[in-house]
Amino acid sequence: MNNISTDMRPIGVFDSGVGGLTVLKSLMRSMPGENFLYLGDTARVPYGTKSADTIRSYSAGLASVLLHHDVKMIIIACNTASAHATDLVRDIASPVPVIGMIEPAAAAAIAASKRRNILVMGTQSTIRSACYDRAIHAINPSIAVRGVACQMLVALAEEGADPTWLSGDIAKSIITRYLAPYFTDPAMAPDTIILGCTHFPLLREAIASVVGPDVTLIENGGTIAAIVEPMMGQAVNAAPTISFMVTDAAERFAPLARTFLGRSIPLDAITHIDLNDYAAYSAVQNNEKEKTLCSI
Template sequence: MTVLKALRERLPHEDFLYLGDTARLPYGTKSPRSIARYALQCTQELVERGVKMLVVACNTASSVALPPLNEAYPDLPVVGVVRPGARAGCLATKTRRIAVLATESTVRGGAYQDAIHELCPQMQVTSLACPLFVALAEEGWTDGPIVEGVAARYLDPLYAKPPEDRPDVIVLGCTHFPVLAPAIAHVAGHGVVVIDSAATTAQEVSECLVDDGLNHPRTGSGSVRFLATDDPQRFARVAATFLGDHLTPGDVTIIDL
């Protein structure tokens, strides 16, 4: 939803169809095989509904599912969130030391390390799994002593190092984490740049739409429709935290994959 929010801000004239696989989340603790299968099933539903571009708005799914998605849908432009975040991190660092905060699955798969080293082989990358951040974000706990305490515990291995060995860039490698960005930045301290992969993904989507001639010609506001696989009440509540909009369960269409 942080990616959807960034997309709507950058591309207000486009129509969006958002599918939240609420019956099977979190993806971050699932096996790569299951994640790829879920992503293919979700994409089939969206393709049948006529999407012109697919944004895989999940770091875990982006780290695993892009190759099978590109193979299954060769004519569909697909944008993930890993490469834009990696590129932004490489551009922002002055010390060539980058930290990636992500889910267990994303860290285990090494997607950010691979993407960063492909772009900038000399970078030093430290990846940390921060699973409690997902729960905090979905509960709407985005600031305060509990959030900063959890952030401090996760970041302690990084900032217990001598100053010259600490990363000067943190890439938020999970699309839940941007709502916690102010708390994470406060704990990290002055001089540390926090990269929001949602904003960098929205920039890449905008560029791809223009390059492929797919951008909508209208000047007015586009629409957004919401699909979910379970529990419209929870979906609507969580959406309020991430989107800043008020949704009701009636705004959500439940589908069966």
């Protein structure tokens, strides 16, 4: 893959909802000259409690929407979708490159882990897929990998418009309940934890306070940005645009977006789309569909 920075098309980012905005935040910081188009499937969120078949079907639909909007790359900013649908999305998008969350975070965790003991926190569906176990063992089979499904942390992060949910005793109690069993035996305790859900960076401080300073926390945003940035080189857009598409109402996306992206998004930068429209357009090969999106 060569430098595609002279390509003015946006980088497409899709997620089941708002969590992927933590990844977009890292991408925007690393590549301030790139255009981004973010698609959140807020009408069907979350993916983390659903089956592999359903997640694959949904992910394929989202990728098609981004391709319809002529993106130069697709980033699957959702661990659950990455776990189940990266290959499928690559088939659909080829030759447009597709980057998932799993391998970059796995590689970063291997690099960080001194005692070769890694814990993966994720949604039920991500943990059940054992995607991180496979990705880590493909590089180093001798590393111990365990996974813990932390579904309550997704709900907790989404209450984060009131930040006391993210840092108070309730958050710490829930995190302790999920993680304590992995720290009972010091010889088996992980020294590296992959925050394998894009909601969890909002809880980073609370998680760090529970596990202590000797455990390294790996986030998707930073590891993805480190992979993508060298592919882009010098950005060429003098006035980059960031646009958002959502499948549920824009009005419901904006307040959560502030929590996850760390900045507010004006309503006119958020376009509500109906996936059925895209299916219909796709079916009739109609390339005339309105592609104009507002942006921030």
